[in-house]
Amino acid sequence: MKEVCYLNSNDGTGILGYGVSEKLIAHGQHQLEAIEAFLKRNKEKHVFACFSYDLKNEIEALHSHNTDEMHFPNYILWVPRYVVQLQKENFTFLQGEKTTEIFEFLNEFLEHETNVNFHHFDIDFNTRTPKEKYIQKVNELKQSIQKGDVYEVNYCQEFYAENVEIPFPLDTYFKLNNITRAPFSGFVNIEDYLIFCGSPERYIQLEGKTLISQPIKGTAPRGETEIHDENLKIELSKDVKERAENIMIVDLVRNDFSRIAQKGTVRVDELCEIYSFETVHQMISTISCEPRKEVNFTDILKATFPMGSMTGAPKISAMNLIEESEDFKRGIYSGSIGYFSPNGNFDFNVVIRSLVYNKKSKYLSCAVGGAITTLSDAEKEYDECLVKVKKILDGMHAF
Numbered sequence: 001m002k003e004v005c006y007l008n009s010n011d012g013t014g015i016l017g018y019g020v021s022e023k024l025i026a027h028g029q030h031q032l033e034a035i036e037a038f039l040k041r042n043k044e045k046h047v048f049a050c051f052s053y054d055l056k057n058e059i060e061a062l063h064s065h066n067t068d069e070m071h072f073p074n075y076i077l078w079v080p081r082y083v084v085q086l087q088k089e090n091f092t093f094l095q096g097e098k099t100t101e102i103f104e105f106l107n108e109f110l111e112h113e114t115n116v117n118f119h120h121f122d123i124d125f126n127t128r129t130p131k132e133k134y135i136q137k138v139n140e141l142k143q144s145i146q147k148g149d150v151y152e153v154n155y156c157q158e159f160y161a162e163n164v165e166i167p168f169p170l171d172t173y174f175k176l177n178n179i180t181r182a183p184f185s186g187f188v189n190i191e192d193y194l195i196f197c198g199s200p201e202r203y204i205q206l207e208g209k210t211l212i213s214q215p216i217k218g219t220a221p222r223g224e225t226e227i228h229d230e231n232l233k234i235e236l237s238k239d240v241k242e243r244a245e246n247i248m249i250v251d252l253v254r255n256d257f258s259r260i261a262q263k264g265t266v267r268v269d270e271l272c273e274i275y276s277f278e279t280v281h282q283m284i285s286t287i288s289c290e291p292r293k294e295v296n297f298t299d300i301l302k303a304t305f306p307m308g309s310m311t312g313a314p315k316i317s318a319m320n321l322i323e324e325s326e327d328f329k330r331g332i333y334s335g336s337i338g339y340f341s342p343n344g345n346f347d348f349n350v351v352i353r354s355l356v357y358n359k360k361s362k363y364l365s366c367a368v369g370g371a372i373t374t375l376s377d378a379e380k381e382y383d384e385c386l387v388k389v390k391k392i393l394d395g396m397h398a399f
Contacts, residue, residue, distance in 0.1 A: 001169065001189055002105075003078065005048045007339060007349075008177065008185040012088045015339060017048045017080030018105055019096075025191070026074040032058050036298045038077050039340060046083040046095050047340040050076045050188060050195070051348075053330040056306050060316055064329050067128070069160065069363045070356060072331035076190055112170040119168050121175065121396035125159040125366060128327045131382055137325045138378035144321055145374050152248045153312035153321050155381075156369025158328040159389060164364040166357055169194050172396075176355065179395035181278040184349035186337050194357040195332060198392065200277050201284075201350040203307045203336045204300070208345070209290050211257070211300070215249045215309035216350075217371055218242035218272070218283025221387050233281050237274050241375040246272050246283050248373075252308035252315060253287045259303040261289035279353075279391040297346065307350055310334035312371065332356055333367040353392060366393065 008014040024038045032055075039047060054064050055074045082096035084106065091106065129137070134157055141153050166172055173187035173196045180198030188195040202214040220236040223229030236242060250268060257266045270286040291300065312318030333356060338348030356365045368389045370381050 004189045006187045019081030023078040053335040068329035070331045118175040129157040135378040153318045161364045196355040198353040205347040212288040217246040220281040245371040249308045252313045256304045257289040265290040
C-alpha cells in the first residue's frame with residue numbers, strides 16, 4: 001500500500017490523501033523553521049502533516065530520555081499525489097489527476113469502509129507501568145502540585161505489544177473506527193508507521209480569520225441503559241474536579257492564544273460542555289481568536305504546541321514533570337495529525353485513543369492518560385485510564 005492519510009469526521013465526510021509527491025521529515029533537532037519553507041513552497045497544494053509530542057523539545061528547549069520503542073520522527077509533512085474529499089459515497093478530487101491507480105485504490109478503500117466483517121485482532125497488550133507504580137507516581141505528582149510546582153499535569157502510561165503482524169491495515173482502522181466513531185478519527189500509513197486514531201479531540205483549526213482550539217478535560221463512561229447514561233452525563237457536568245481541570249486548560253489556551261492574537265479577540269465560546277461519543281462522555285471547551293496578520297503557522301505552533309490538554313499547567317513545568325514521571329517517550333501519541341488547504345486554512349486533531357505501529361520493529365503501542373490535580377484519587381485515575389482504553393482493546397478482540 002502506498003502512503004495514505006484518511007481524516008474521518010464520522011459524519012459522512014472525510015478527506016483522503018494518497019501517494020506522495022514531496023515530503024519533509026525531521027528526526028533530529030533544529031528543523032522547526034523548515035516547516036514554514038515547506039508550506040510556502042507548496043502553498044497552492046494540500047499538505048498533510050504529523051507532529052510528534054516530542055517536537056516540544058525544540059519549541060521549548062526541553063529533552064526526552066524515556067524508553068522509545070516507536071522512534072517516531074519529530075514531524076512528517078507531505079504533499080499527497082492525490083487528495084479526495086469524501087461525502088458519503090461521492091468523491092471530489094481536490095488534487096491530482098483522475099487515474100486508474102487512484103480509482104483502484106478508492107474502490108479498495110470503499111470495500112474496507114463498508115465491510116463490517118472484520119478480521120480478528122488477536123493481540124494481547126502488556127502494561128509498561130504497573131498499577132502500583134502508577135499510583136505511586138500520581139501521589140508524587142500531587143505532592144508537586146501541593147508544593148506549587150504545577151496546578152495540573154497530564155500523566156500517561158503505555159500499553160504495548162511486541163512482534164505484532166498487521167496484515168490488513170485498513171481493516172484494522174475501520175474496526176477501531178467502528179468502536180470509537182470519533183469526530184477526529186484518522187488512519188495514517190507513512191514511512192515505517194501506521195496510526196489508527198479514534199480521537200474525539202481537536203487541537204487547532206484555522207478557518208478564514210478565526211483560530212479555534214477545543215480541549216477535552218473530563219471523562220465519564222457510557223451507561224448501560226438510557227437513564228443510567230443520562231445520569232452519568234449529568235454527574236460529569238457537575239463534577240467539581242473535572243470542571244476545575246477543564247477550566248485550568250481553558251486559561252492555558254487563552255494565554256497561548258494571546259501570544260499570537262489580535263488584541264481583544266481571544267474568546268471562550270463554550271465552557272465545560274458535555275459531548276457524548278461511542279465509548280465515553282467528554283467535557284469540552286472551545287476557545288477562539290483572530291491571529292495577527294504577520295503570524296504564520298510556525299508561530300502558532302510555537303505558541304500552542306503541545307496542546308495544554310496533554311501537558312497541564314504551567315506548560316513547561318508540567319512537561320518537565322511528565323518526563324520525570326512517565327516510562328515511555330510519547331512520540332505521535334498526544335501529538336497531532338491534520339492537513340493544510342491551499343486557501344491557508346488548516347485543521348489538526350489530538351492523537352489520543354489510538355494504536356500506533358512501527359512496521360520495521362513490529363511494535364504496537366496504545367497509550368492513555370489523564371489530568372492529575374490536588375483533587376485526584378490515584379485509584380480513580382487508574383480506573384479512568386482503563387475506561388478510556390478498555391472498550392478499544394476489548395473491542396478490537398471481538399469478532
